[in-house]
Amino acid sequence: MILLEVARKDLTLYARDVRFLATLGLFSASLTLILSMAFGPIYQDAPREAAATMWASLFFAGVLGLTRSLDMEREAGGGDALRMSGADPYAIYLGKTLANFLLLAAVFALLLPLTSVFFDVGSLSGLPRVAGVAAIALLGYSAWGTLFAALARGLQARELLLSVLLFPSLIPLWIGAVKLTHALWGEGGTASVGDWVKVMLVMDVLGLGVAAWLYEPVQEAGE
Amino acid sequence: MLSGASLALEPGEVILLAGPNGSGKTTFARILSTLLPPDDGEVTLDDEPVSEHRALTRRRIGFTTHVPLLYRGLTPVENLVFFARLAEVRDGGLRAIDLLTRFGLKDAMHRPVANFSRGMLQRVVLCRALLNDPPILILDEPYAGLDEDGVAAVNTVLREARAAGRSALVIAHGKERAQSVVTRTVHLRDGRIEAA
């Protein structure tokens, strides 16, 4: 399947670029460190501060990952070969989204234990649900991020622009992720858990759906 | 910058498109290969406008540019197999190995492309363009930065294409390197195409 081929190709390239992976890991860890220290050493509301810290770090790391994927395509001629292969653009998009999702999941797997340890929150039993929230949030992030990244590929200051595009527009995902993670780690629940999950799922579906229509024109948009 | 540029490409022809820098040769190549839509005018393949069945059309064109369209972090085999699967080429793996061997890359098949010399890169690029056995080749500056062996490899490809009744458009600055394989030379001047 084209989708899997593209995902595998991107993931292989990520995996072989050890320098990039190391930088990504170090960057997210440093950001987590800074925020943990800023909130500490005594935490007023550890679940809340931990959730904010982890998701802020993840968010910034995501922009780096997306930019890297852009650069990889640019080195290979800016996607010309992909277009000339005649493969379905939406399948290519889904493959890239899957690869980005897995990359972000890897960063999450790094930051979750780090944050849990720094803030002393979370538990193994709660892990599946936290992972579930992360899955929904990161899926939306990848879906929209891959579309925006393709859009921004010809622009200068790509990281900046990508951040400017992603941060405000994905607020529903971010607030949802932070609130839900907070609720899972803290004692009280936010009464609107169901609502937040709904909002995030809508963002996910919107992202994947809108890209179904818009990814091809963006890909063909040329220089 | 192109204005009224017209060209007909017939089977068995290898056309050299020459012209000064900035005359629009690359733009022309990109329009021909459907990567760039023309502002006005039309491109047909076998008498059908290329805009109709774009994916199918693209699969019948072997396209190269001066930027090697390859992923640096992958090996030649991985690159070719990837593109073969995307273009739904049958037995892509076999074909990839076959082509790479033919171009003298058997030993380098499993090394990441990042460290290849310009000549080796170009040979992999040619393999990629030939993957789906395209009836039409569009090569933009294929000789750039190549040594004798590299030039020979390109010319071999063109010669074989000609013999098999395929067509090729080669874009180059000067005529010397392609002289031996070219059937016709045209110039891009003032936005139009003229016979040499």
Place this chain on the structure above:
Amino acid sequence: MTRTVPEGWRKAARFVWIAALVLVALSLVMVVRAPTERVMGPVQKIVYVHVPSAIATMIAFGITFAAGIAFLTTRQWFWDALGAASAEVGLVFATVVMITGPLWARSAWNTWWTWEPRLTTFFILWILYAAYQVIRSSLRGPSKRTISAVLGIVFFVMYPVTVYSVNLWRGSMHPQNVTMQGNMRQVLLTSMLAWVVFYVAVLERRLRLEWARRAAEEERLGVGAPAPRGHVAARGAEARGR
């Protein structure tokens, strides 16, 4: 294409401008004469600028959205021009909203910023459409139009979800709608009408600029003048057997 817009357009534009000026003048008079709100005093009248600006903004971005879809389907330059012009005018109105909002809030609740859901969402929109301008101005080639259209569509599509989520986040601690009676309602409605017509007038002007740009571009490219069309025909033989 003519250097400047056709006569019919200009006539209609004159009419729109006159209507806009009359309506704005009328609404200003009404605003000045409107009853002063008891608690807040004259500053409350900012709402007569704030709310209509918000409405004009949403109409503007809605038009950019529709124009984006129209452009992607028809690929005609006019839809791109309309979308870009509307996005720019919309951004200006959004700035007015962002300035008048805190001014009103300071007066009403003694703080500059209260995370009022709609104002918060407006801030988000402001950033996005400012980014639209930045992106559009840094693109030169044919991709400019497609990318602008896509952005215009995407930002508008996200708006309802964003509003909902900001509301959800905020909880409903603030009165959403400012209720007004009688006289005040009339003033507000007139202001709304005035500002929307004003938006149309400004949009028209901005569109003229796009028209002129397009005319200049066509002149430069030599399009429209009797230029030879290129025709490229390729014929390929399929390899039979091996």
